[in-house]
Amino acid sequence: MMDSQLLKIEKLNVFHGSSHTLQDIDVSMGNKPKAILGRNGMGKTTLCSALVGLTKMASGHVFLERHDISLFPPEQRAKAGIGYVPQGRRMFRSLSVLEHLKLVERKNTNWPIDRIFSIFPRLAERKSNMGDRLSGGEQQMLAISRALMLDPKLMIMDEPTEGLAPTIVDDVTELLLSLQAEGIGLLLVEQNISVALEAAEDILIMVNGRIINEVKADTLKDNPEMQQEYLGITFSD
Amino acid sequence: MISNFKKILAASVIAATFIANPVFAAEKVKIGVISILEGAFAALGKDGIRGAELAFIETGNKAAGKDVEIIVMSSDASPDSAVNAARKLIEKDKVDIIIGPLSGSEGIALRDLSKGYQGVTFINGSSAAQDTTFRDGSDNFFRFGGDGAQWMAGVGTYSYEKLGYKKVAVVAEDYSFPYTQVLGFMSEYCKAGGRVPNKFWTPIGTKDYSSIVYAIPDDVDAIFVALGGADAVNFLTQYNQAGGNKPIIGGTITIDQSILDSKGPFKKLLVGTPAGTPTVSDFEGKEWKEFSASYAKSFPDGLSAPSIFAHHYYMAGKAALLGLEKVNGDLSNNQKAFRAVLEKLEFVTPTGGTMRLDENRNGIIDSFVTEVFEREDGTFGNRVLKVIRNVNQTMGHDAAKFKALGPVSRDNPSCP
């Protein structure tokens, strides 16, 4: 059965100066989460940035629910339903936790501040802390909340577990799974293979600005050679 | 878009070349006028231009049967810009005579420049630094008017004897023209027996004088204020607001029409202020009445009476035209005849006196002690208290002794 089409990327190209950072990216996804894996420097973050409109696309198209949003500036893409959790979390350092939430608060959102606080009691405790005075895990919760409150149809998350302690990584993974239950699409960029394998069913492998393969999570999980080849990870059990 | 712009630029340059180099040179005399048309002094400069134009309007732009062409250049109060303007007038526009400039340092700069251009005659506009003609003068630089010291003639004596001020504090801008004005005031005042315990030299463009206001000692009888434009407005307002109640004695530009026509309430503070000036807005003389009527008719957008700048540029223009008339337009031989005529030229000024030059080519002038008053229509002007005729550059002192006092400065003269 065909998935309803949430995101479709067609022949997306991005250049940085003379280097061809993203080359003819084609991705199509429905409500089932997808993860992009790849080594450092392969263009994963650039892809996220191009999808939310912060990096200029040289050519190609991006469709969200079959609407072409390629020419939209970032703010319109956000309004069209793309939520963004950037790499490094990018907190506003002069805003408190509460102000972060107030910034994006709207009437009739599925995610009012009360609900956010009930999911993340930690944030409620820290609501007057400044954005840069939070632990990595707290920042991540806030970054996710900030994106959630916009009622996104699709969340683009760039390395949400980067630099987090293992127990927190588990929490975040839980959260990613619960997003799916809320009917929010998820495009996840990860270094952490196990998080990616757990949160997503389909894995896109990115090498040198190209998507070179799309595999099922289970296939990759059981295939150390593939891990080794694409991701440079060598472990023997 | 870009190439269009280039075309326009190129066309402009070509056009400029043609405009500036007329193909057929007619028999006409070219006169350049330099005045300040930008920045803080623009209002004064504009009135200077009106004055010069008035002189030419009177003769229908003709002298000795020849057409007179006027070319105006703007400076920005800096000596550098005055020199550039003059060079362009001389070398590009090939003018025969230059009228201007407006301010003191520009005057000294043009005096120095004039030495290198023997084929051009310079007639000073309204600049009034003493040294322009008094020290190291130039043969082809003429001033049909006085310097800032001459303009203060009579005020020192009047203040001491008539008003009975024994001690006066000075507040003046910190450059050569106010130095000269203070010299003019003090040379008489100190001689009469008055004392000047404090001189406050403030940088030009000072906005907030409040600390000066409070530094003025309580035991002085009056304050001599030689500030121009916005500086005068600011000082007087702040002095009044701080409850200051000493009488004011004004420098020439402090009570000039350009200030009296300013917009705002502060002018009332000036009523009754005595001052020294060669230009009295409401002078009760036949010549002045004609002059100001003609000014008002020609320039409906002008000031309510000709300012000191209009007056002096007018006299410069008039001197040039009269001189040309006398030599029948002959400017040959490096304008030798023309200059000889100028040196001996005498004419009746708008204030009814006779303008003539001393051996330094500086005017021997009539100066006035005036006071500011409110006219019936609510505008302000000044009127004569005392007339001092025939003031020369040494203010009646022996020339050698006067020169020996040295150039004016912050500390010269002094009588604490």
Added chain:
Amino acid sequence: MKFFFIVFFNGLTLAALYFIAACGFTLIFGLMRTVNMAHGALLLLGAYVGYEVVEITGLWTVGIIAGGLTSAIVGAAIQAYILGRYQGDELRQTLITIAISIIMADLMLWAWGGLTYQISLPEMLLGGVRLPILNVGYSSVRLTLMAMAAVTGILLWLLIAKTKLGIIIRAGVDDREMLQALGFETKKIFVIVFAIGGMLTGMAGVITGSALSIAPGTDMQFLLSSLVVVIVGGMGSIGGAALGALLIGMAEQYGLAYAPTYGVVFTFVIMIAVLAIRPQGLLGRSEK
């Protein structure tokens, strides 16, 4: 000694005026990193319009609103139609605003001539009062300046610290891209900020024209003073602007009182000293 305290008071009141004049400038720089060299021209424009309106209506408050609105509209138009396209290109924006300030100054000279203007104050602010203790007369309008500066500072602080717009502005200062990615149209926000900055600047112009006077050249004077104040204090910080204004106001008045010859040089020496040691200004945050 008494004189020393009076000068202190003068420094305080002058600082109040400098602070009011610099608020719009620092606000615009703070969010947009735009060094608005047309700041002085906007101030002068507000003052001239304020003068005309006060002459017609006789109401000072109406004049101040009219002056503020005019500069707000002109400022917003400059940002919307010219500057907005070059966001992030600091040098180009600086040059564009220099060009605009040259044009505006010349057009204002055309419209209002070169004479000095003073805006009539309301009756209650005219004249002076006697200060207790020091026992000298002091101008009412200067005392009011301090209140105005306090009100301006507090309102601006409230705007930035307590309102949604303030949150958006601060977020924009921290990370403009992220703000966009959260659905905010920063272009529009920048126009609003420029309008608010212009409004403050125009109102400051009317206040300046009433407390002192205005004439061609006032634009450059207040551009320079605002630059110095904001740079010394730290660009984009309200507290910094207040501190900078205080330092510069004091330096100028003590300089004028005790060393008038080089008083104005002090101001710039302070600025050089501060920048050499703390390039971002006293309370400024360093750019990453």
Added chain:
Amino acid sequence: MNRFIILLLIICSVLPVFAADFWLTQILSRSIILGVMALSLTFLTAYLGVVSFAQVTLAGIAGYTIAYFSANTAGIGAELPWVFAVLLALFFSTIAGALVGLIARQSVGIYSIMITLAISMAFFYFTRQNYSVFNGWTGFSGISAPSVMGLDLGAPVVFYYVCLFTGALATLFVVKFSSSPLGLSIQGVRDAARRVRAIGIPTSPVIVSAYAFSGLIAGMAGILNVWHQERVSSFSVGLGPTIDVLIISVIGGMRHPLGAFIGAITYVMIDTFAIDLISRDRFNTVIGLVLLLIVIAAPEGILGILKSVKERIKKIVLN
């Protein structure tokens, strides 16, 4: 490019045959002088990556030195043989440049603009208020270019060649200096200051020497300027000339030393002839509009326009 520059020099050398004194002195010589001044800024911007508002100040320091040590009408200073005066002037402007660099070494971007602006304003007000050395508001006048073995350097044609020579020399200096180890270090600091330190080069001395070198170039212009104007005063180091030099650099283009001269001649033409073309009262509006237009339409300056025109022609020819 080299062939082009030689051609340009040849054209410039034969110009006196055709041009009237006014064009030589007021347009060409003045353009070259302003061009060298702008070159000192272009050098800093192109190679160190900072914008300095202090270049006019540095030129002014050389100018004041010449005035102080030459015959003048201010009656201040001591007359020295002109060679010494020139050497002293260059020495002082270079040292002053180093000082500016020392103060501004930590500042980049908008902050370097501001700190150099503060320095230039402090110097401006100082010269205006100080009479013992700078003769205050009025400054020095009556300074003339020296005579060398009976040849008056101030005569229009001779002075033009002096300017042309100096302009060529300054350009040569910049080109040669930029490829020296120190010049490369300066460009290194522009591109990646951290990397410069990571190859064993401390950045502060590099920045300071860049400013010092710009002081030397500005000083060359400052000397010529005094001989050209025959005067120097506080106005010569004020905000007006400072902004003019910035405008010249920008409209010319900052990518290549020639940009400074192209900008200068454009500026001088507009400055001299705008008043003939447009209502005298509004020529500042015209200057402002032209600046606005160039800044908006040609981010790389006139040099950038020329380059794109050249490329377009190339394309047409190739097709």
Added chain:
Amino acid sequence: MSVTNTPTSNDGDALSLQGVTRRFGSFVAVENFNMSIKTGERRAILGSNGAGKTTLFNLVTGDLALSAGNIKIEGVESSKLPTYKRIKSGIRRTYQHALLFDGLTVRETLFLSSVGIHNRWQSFLPIKKNNKYQAEAEMLAKKAGLFSLLDALVGNLSHGQKRQLEIGIALSGDPKIILFDEPAAGLSPAERPVLTELLLSLPKTISVILIEHDMDIALETSEIVSVMHNGKHLLERTPEEIVHSDIVRDIYVGKKQ
């Protein structure tokens, strides 16, 4: 988690770190880090993104100041020395995101690093041809495989070529220790063996510390592996041990399924 294998400082070490700590506000990026590198040692540092590896390099080279601890390079106490002086002790590095002079050519870049390291950068006279630093620049270009691109503008190089140039710079002068910060990031699979080759070919007089995500390269080129987590030096193991280590697997790629 405790710090294992606290090294004893030894003056023969090429590099010794003791109690190295760096805080950013309340965040501790590198915490009480101890490590010593013997001359000629090949060491890899593994750790997830954000573990503090690059910060550690920045502390060693002086790009960042220490909050606490001390650093000896080739026996020279260097904790307070500026970067350019540490370079004189023989330490070199590459940067994770190529930090190069985009406006210079390859030749100029390598020439500059050569004169910089030999402390001959002060000259303002144009460079003579056949100058010995020019010769070194050409030699470095050869080593880095960029000889054919000597006169290309650095800004126009491809990502891989920039990486090569980074290595060329690191080889200038007489390096004793080279810190490689993710040299393989962004390299194509074809380029990776070349890099491995180059790392292996370095003479044994040079000590190497390598941050690398690509475990192939890391394990192939190193003799010893340090694992870093949350700013701490977690453990030191041989490559073989690492491959079999559950802890490492957990923190590096996440928990085992």
